[in-house]
Structures are given as structure tokens and as C-alpha cells.
Amino acid sequence: MDTLEQINCEVVACKNCILSDTRTNTVPGEGPENADIMIIGEAPGFNEDKEGKPFIGAAGRLLSRLLTNAGLTRDDVYITNTVKCRPPDNRNPLPFEMDQCKKYLERQIELIDPEIIITLGRFSFNRFFPDETIGAARGKLRKQGDQKFYPMYHPAAALRQDRFKKLLEEDMMNLRSLLKDIYISTASTSSKEESMNSGEQLSMF
């Protein structure tokens, strides 16, 4: 049976695209296997490549602060990227690289089976919705099949322009009430119900 550990091991050894030539470390992802919320960014940056962990630089610190505003912590979410190795000079990941790496992301999603996927930035959003724009889609809950998605701008964009920061803060606050609704509507399934009754999930809000 597939496990996150198995996927991580395969990512560490992966040489399926040219990003393996320039990476220091792979960055498979981090968080609990039973996370209800999965966050998918674009690609590791300088600090992530150095440490092998996702979202630990300035954008990561902003993301952590935004999660706190939504009543969440990093321990509540599984965080990963569309590609698991840093593109040189933080350039955008290329279609071939994203394509080669997608099998890891797909297996992570299948294993974690999150209630909701938060996409950060256009590369992550377009990975699932290739013909749409993040500007029009951000901050609105949507479904693809049975999977719920919540697109947001990337925190790195918010570090560059204040207007993105305001929109991110707004979208994260809206997420807080959306999550309440999601937990209430899924509380009929036994495992969620037990969690809700014990206050485990609602304590996040």
C-alpha cells in the first residue's frame, strides 16, 4: 500500500527532470497524512531547497500568519508544491517538469484525501483548472468531481505587492467560515462526527 513515506523516498531519489541537477534537497511535502486541508504551492525556493521543507522562507512565514488568522496551524495542514525540486533562480516551473512531477502530487492527494485543497498561485491553480485565471477564481470555493478547491494568490505575490496581501488576508478569513460549513455538512460520517463531538476539529475555529 502507498504511504507518504514511500512517496517521499521516491521523490528523494527522483531524477525524472532537469531540476534534479541543480537541487540541494528535494521538498516532498510536510504535514499529517490525515489532514483535512491540503495546501499546494508552486515550487520550493532558496530556503526550502536548503532545508528540504516547504514554505519556510518569508512567504512561508506569511502563510503561517494567515493560517493563524483562519484558526489553523501548520500542524493542521499538509503542505506541498506542484514540483518537488527548486527551479534555478526561482524561475517558473516548466510544463515538462510539472508533468514529470505530477504523479507524486496525485498520489499525495489520493492518500491524504483532503476535504479541501487550497491552491496558492496560478501554477498550482492551473494544474487543476488550466483554462481559467486565478484573478477571477480566487476566494471562491469550487468543486472538481468530489474534490473541493479553494484558490488563493501565492503569498510570495503578497510580499511583492500590498494589494495581494489584502486579498490573501480577506480570502483566508473567508476560508475560516467556509471550513466551519464544510465540517458541519460532513459531520454525519462517523469519523468526522466523533471528531466534532470530541471538539477536536471545531477547536480549530
Ligand code: SF4
Ligand atoms: S521536480 Fe519532481 S520530477 Fe523533477 S526531479 Fe524533482 S521530484 Fe523528480
